Amino acid sequence: MAPHLLLVLRILFFLTGVSYAQSVSTVSHVSVKQGGSITIPCLYDQRYRNNVKYWCRGYNWLSCSTVVRTDHPKTSGKTSISDDINQRVFTVTMTSLSPSDSDYYWCIVERKSKGDDGVRLQISVTPGTPELYVDQQQMTEVVGGSVTVLCCYSSQGNRGRWCKIGGSCVAVGHSGALDGTFVKLVQEESRTTNGYVLMVTMSGLMMENTGWYWCEKGDIQMPVHITVNQPTTTQSTTTISPSVTNRDNVVTNENTDEKHQSWLEFLFIPLSLLVVLIAVTLVTLKMLRKHKDKKAKDQPPNTTVQSSDSEQNITYSTVSHIRGSTQQDPLPDDAVTYSTVVTKNKIPLPDDAVTYSTVVTKNKTQPNAAEPDDVVYSTVAQHQR
Numbered sequence: 532m533a534p535h536l537l538l539v540l541r542i543l544f545f546l547t548g549v550s551y552a553q554s555v556s557t558v559s560h561v562s563v564k565q566g567g568s569i570t571i572p573c574l575y576d577q578r579y580r581n582n583v584k585y586w587c588r589g590y591n592w593l594s595c596s597t598v599v600r601t602d603h604p605k606t607s608g609k610t611s612i613s614d615d616i617n618q619r620v621f622t623v624t625m626t627s628l629s630p631s632d633s634d635y636y637w638c639i640v641e642r643k644s645k646g647d648d649g650v651r652l653q654i655s656v657t658p659g660t661p662e663l664y665v666d667q668q669q670m671t672e673v674v675g676g677s678v679t680v681l682c683c684y685s686s687q688g689n690r691g692r693w694c695k696i697g698g699s700c701v702a703v704g705h706s707g708a709l710d711g712t713f714v715k716l717v718q719e720e721s722r723t724t725n726g727y728v729l730m731v732t733m734s735g736l737m738m739e740n741t742g743w744y745w746c747e748k749g750d751i752q753m754p755v756h757i758t759v760n761q762p763t764t765t766q767s768t769t770t771i772s773p774s775v776t777n778r779d780n781v782v783t784n785e786n787t788d789e790k791h792q793s794w795l796e797f798l799f800i801p802l803s804l805l806v807v808l809i810a811v812t813l814v815t816l817k818m819l820r821k822h823k824d825k826k827a828k829d830q831p832p833n834t835t836v837q838s839s840d841s842e843q844n845i846t847y848s849t850v851s852h853i854r855g856s857t858q859q860d861p862l863p864d865d866a867v868t869y870s871t872v873v874t875k876n877k878i879p880l881p882d883d884a885v886t887y888s889t890v891v892t893k894n895k896t897q898p899n900a901a902e903p904d905d906v907v908y909s910t911v912a913q914h915q916r
Contacts, residue, residue, distance in 0.1 A: 554575060554576035554578075554579065554640075554648055555573060555574070555575050555576070555579075555638055555639070555640055555648050555649050555650045556573075556574045556650060556696060556697050557571060557572060557573045557574065557638050557650055557652050557696070558571065558572075558652055558696075558745055558752035558753075558754055559652055559653065559750065559752060560652065560653045560654075560655070560750050560751050560752065561652070561653075561654055561655070561663075561751065561752060561753060561754070562655045562657060562661035562662040562663055562664070562751055562753075563628050563654065563655070563656050563657070563661055563664075564628075564656075564657060564658075564659075564660065564661050564664065565628060565629060565630060565656055565657065565658045566627060566628065566629075567628055568624065568625060568626040568627070568628065569624070569625055569628065569654065569668075570622050570623070570624045570625075570668055570754065570756075571622065571623045571624075571625075571636070571638070571652065571654075571754065572620050572621075572622050572696055572743040572754050572756070573620065573621050573622070573623070573638030573650070574619060574620050574696050574697045574743070575619055575620070575621070575640050575648075576619070577619060579619075579640045579648070580616045580619065581616070582640050582641055582642065583600060583601055583602050583640075583641040584600070584601045584612070584614055584621040584638070584639065584640050584641065585597050585598075585599065585600040585601065585612070585639050585641060586598045586599050586600075586610065586612055586623045586636060586637070586638065586639075587636065587637040587639055587649070588634055588635070588636050588637075589634070589635060589636075589637070590634075590635045590651075592637060592639075592647075592649065592651070595635075595636075595637055598610050598636075599611060599612040599623065600612065601613075601614045601621060609625060609626045609627050609628075610623065610624070610625050610626075611623070611624050612624075618741075618742060620696075620742075620743060621638070623636075623638070625654070628654075628656045629656060630656050630657075630658065631656075632654065632656050633654060633655050633656045634653075634654065635651055635652070635653050635654075636651070636652055636653075636654060637649045637650070637651050637652075638650050638652070660685060660726075662684060662685055662686075662748070662751050663682060663683070663684045663746060663748045663751045663752070663753050664682075664683055664684075664753060665680060665681065665682055665683070665746065665753050665755055666681070668753075668754060668755055668756060669755075669756050669758070670755065670756070670757050670758070671757075671758045671759075671760065672736050672757065672758070672759055672760075673736070673759065673760050673761065673762040673763075674736060674737060674738060674759060674760070674761055674762055675735065675736065675762065676734075676736050676762075677732060677733060677734035677735070677736065678732070678733050678736065678757060679730060679731065679732045679733075680693075680730075680731040680733075680744075680746070680755055681728050681729070681730055681731075682728070682729040682731065682746030682748070682753060683721065683726055683727070683728055683729075684726055684727055684729070684748045684751075685725070685726045685727075686726065686727070690702055690703045690704070690718070691703045691716065691718060691729040691746060691747060691748045692716075692746075692747040692748075693709075693714060693716055693729075693731045693744060693745075693746060693747070694744060694745055694747055694752075695709050695710065695742060695743070695744050696742065696743040696744065696745065696754070698710070700747070701714045701716060702716065703716045703717075703718045703729065704716070704718075709733070709740070709744075710737070710739050710740055711737060711739065712733050712734070712735055712736055712737060712740050713733070713734050713735055714731065714732070714733050715731075715732045715734075716729060716730070716731055716732075717729075717730045717732075718730070729746060729748070731746065733757070736757075736759045737759065738759050738761070739759075740757060740759050741757065741758050741759045742756070742757065743755070743756050744756075744757060
């Protein structure tokens with residue numbers, strides 16, 4: 532009798548859409564705006580990791596029609612399916628929805644040796660504002676950060692909840708934890724619509740918080756996927772804020788590149804001034820050196836002989852030879868050379884001043900013979916009695 536009763540119960544479970552094994556779970560009812568899209572997560576048991584999963588349309592399990600499968604076809608029209616065996620979730624995405632897509636659907640795991648395992652849900656497509664919706668179903672944050680999800684609904688009605696698929700829930704007006712992460716729910720009236728907003732804040736995120744969650748209001752849910760990544764060296768923490776509340780929350784953190792840039796800007800001005808100062812100094816020195824060289828080149832050769840006295844007087848001497856022959860004998864030791872001396876001294880000399888002149892002739896051929904064009908150097912010293 533027991534085997535027959537078990538068979539009857541299985542048939543009843545199939546017809547009513549309840550999985551007797553409770554190894555596949557998903558949302559029960561979602562509302563989507565016409566022209567929009569929706570992603571449905573289907574969580575399955577660990578033992579179904581390698582099984583084929585499929586998406587079936589129809590109220591009854593036994594009479595539903597398969598739309599897509601994880602083996603083939605993975606895409607059919609505007610519906611696609613994918614399987615994440617690590618998270619143990621296969622997802623079905625439907626795009627460009629129309630009212631004709633409103634129906635019952637099944638998340639099913641194929642089992643060859645036994646009957647397939649699955650769970651049923653309802654999708655309602657409406658031309659107006661959905662009963663419950665979010666601006667985006669996919670959110671990303673880093674470890675230690677926080678994320679805010681705004682779930683919008685048209686009427687206050689029942690109190691809302693925030694749940695993790697296959698896990699526990701936190702209700703409005705309460706603070707709790709999901710997988711070790713603090714969760715706070717606040718319900719308020721929307722400022723831009725005639726409905727209400729359920730603000731869900733999860734803070735102190737961990738890698739374990741990656742997964743599917745949903746907002747719940749009455750019998751309608753809206754799934755949301757949160758991805759938590761490891762922080763990088765340059766990161767910014769962003770709070771998700773839909774347009775329904777017109778909240779613009781922007782948080783920026785300093786990073787290593789910005790610090791380096793500020794230091795470079797701080798040192799740029801003094802370094803630039805130093806470079807300009809060095810360049811000006813070099814140009815000035817070069818100009819002074821060029822001016823000095825030019826002045827030395829323009830100055831006539833020095834033909835003066837400094838006097839031995841302290842007044843540094845200059846005396847010019849013109850020496851004339853009185854012998855007319857060009858070929859002369861060497862001068863005897865007692866030969867006399869006459870010199871007309873004109874002093875160029877601004878201070879007048881007394882009449883009895885004596886000027887001594889020592890004349891030495893410079894002739895390469897004959898030391899003592901002087902030619903008319905020979906140069907005779909004279910050292911003159913003035914002495915006053």
